[in-house]
Amino acid sequence: MGKKNQRERKMKVRYVGPSQQVKSLTNHQIYSVLYVDPPFISIIDDAQESYEYFIVNPGLLNGKMTGRFEIVEDDEKGTLKEAFYDARIEQETDVPLDPWDELENTNFYGSAQDVENLKCPECGGPLTVRFEKSESCLTIECQQCGARSHGDKCLLIPKYLQEDGEFNDG
16 A cells, blocks of 8 residues: 555635735735635735735725635645635625725725725725834824724734835844
8 A cells, every 4th residue: 555645735725806006916826825714814925925815805906805716726624615615604794894994904905005095984084094013003094084993903014014115024
């Protein structure tokens, strides 16, 4: 009898959707999956760095989440298949994102231009966006009406800030 192949297959996904302005996702590109933590997967993206993306609608176009991942190669346990199923069920049962959540998604996944173009969902006024790495917090505040959103212990650094080299530790 021959030896069994003890090596586990690497998981891979293909992104299908609009290529992103920030060096992250390219239409029809295949990416290696590092780990799965629904509703996110961590992949090695176009910047050759590990980054978490939503399983459902990982891309961004005009401030709206878009695109999708397709499974190219799963592990023996069907980890990706199960996570994709769970993420889709969660998306169907979740209430739609409120406008402030959409702003936060744009901040984390969009380009600097996308973030500059954000407007207050309350009054349409200009926004001030601050991300403080040392405290892992994001604050979005309207310069016109004062409405604001604040998040602590953010797990991600906005992609456009990484691209600028402003927050790269290496």
